[in-house]
Amino acid sequence: MTATESDKKQYRVKTYARRESRITPAQKKALAELLSLYELPLTDSPIHVSEVFPGASRFAIEIGFGDGETLIHRAQQNKTTAYLGIEVYRPGVGKCLLRLHKYNVKNVRVSTNDARDVLLQQVPSNAVNEFIILFPDPWPKLRHRKRRLVNSEFVELCVDRLAIGGTILFVTDSSDYAQQVLEILEKNPNLESMKSEQDAAEVQDKLQQTRYARKASQSGSQMFELLYTRSR
Numbered sequence: 001m002t003a004t005e006s007d008k009k010q011y012r013v014k015t016y017a018r019r020e021s022r023i024t025p026a027q028k029k030a031l032a033e034l035l036s037l038y039e040l041p042l043t044d045s046p047i048h049v050s051e052v053f054p055g056a057s058r059f060a061i062e063i064g065f066g067d068g069e070t071l072i073h074r075a076q077q078n079k080t081t082a083y084l085g086i087e088v089y090r091p092g093v094g095k096c097l098l099r100l101h102k103y104n105v106k107n108v109r110v111s112t113n114d115a116r117d118v119l120l121q122q123v124p125s126n127a128v129n130e131f132i133i134l135f136p137d138p139w140p141k142l143r144h145r146k147r148r149l150v151n152s153e154f155v156e157l158c159v160d161r162l163a164i165g166g167t168i169l170f171v172t173d174s175s176d177y178a179q180q181v182l183e184i185l186e187k188n189p190n191l192e193s194m195k196s197e198q199d200a201a202e203v204q205d206k207l208q209q210t211r212y213a214r215k216a217s218q219s220g221s222q223m224f225e226l227l228y229t230r231s232r
Helices: 005-010 025-033 069-077 090-102 113-123 144-145 152-161 175-188 197-207 209-217
Strands: 056-064 083-084 108-111 129-132 161-172 191-193 224-230
Touching: 025 090, 056 069, 069 083, 069 090, 069 108, 069 129, 083 113, 083 152, 090 108, 113 152, 129 152, 152 161, 161 175, 175 191, 175 224
Parallel strands: 056 083, 056 129, 083 108, 129 161
Antiparallel strands: 161 224, 191 224
C-alpha cells in the first residue's frame, strides 16, 4: 500500500452503519465454529491467488454478499473460479457460512473487513476477473451520500485490480445512485460498457438468486444494471 493509499484510508468515511444486529444463535455458532474454515484474514501483503485457491482459473470478488445467495449459486456453477465474498454484516456472514458448510463449497473464501481495506492491502493489481456489487446501501439522504461505497476513488481502485478483459457489475434500485455510478464509469478511460444480449443474460443469472432483486421485482421498483469491462 502506497503512502497516498494509506492517507486515503486514514481520512475516509465509513460506508456502513451496523455490523451486527438481530443475529440468531445458529449464526453466532457458525461465526464461532466455521469462520476460520472459510475466512481470508486481513493482512498487509497481497495474496497469491493460486495459493489461496489452488487450481482456480479465474478470480471473482463479490462486495456486500448479504447472506451469500448469489455468491454460493455462482460458486457452485463455476467450480474453477475462485470467489472472495466481502461482507461486514455479521448475521449475513453467519448465514452464508452455514450454507457453505451444508453444500460443501470449496471455492469460496469470505472476508468480514471493509472492502476498501481488502482491495488496498490484499488484492494484487490486474488479478481480478470479475467484480460483483449488488444493491449496496444507497444512503438516500443527501447528507449521507458521501458514505456511498462506489465513488470515483473506489472505481479507480477496482479498475487497478481488474485484469484486462475483467468486468465490473453494479446493480441498484436507486436511480440517483445509478446515475452517479454511471457517470463515474463512463469517465474512466480504461472501461467500456457491455450491452449485448449475452451480457444481459449473464447479469440476470447473477440477479436471480438475490433477495434484494426479488424484493425490487415484487414491489415494481426498477433495477439499474451497469456492466463494464476493462479494455486496457
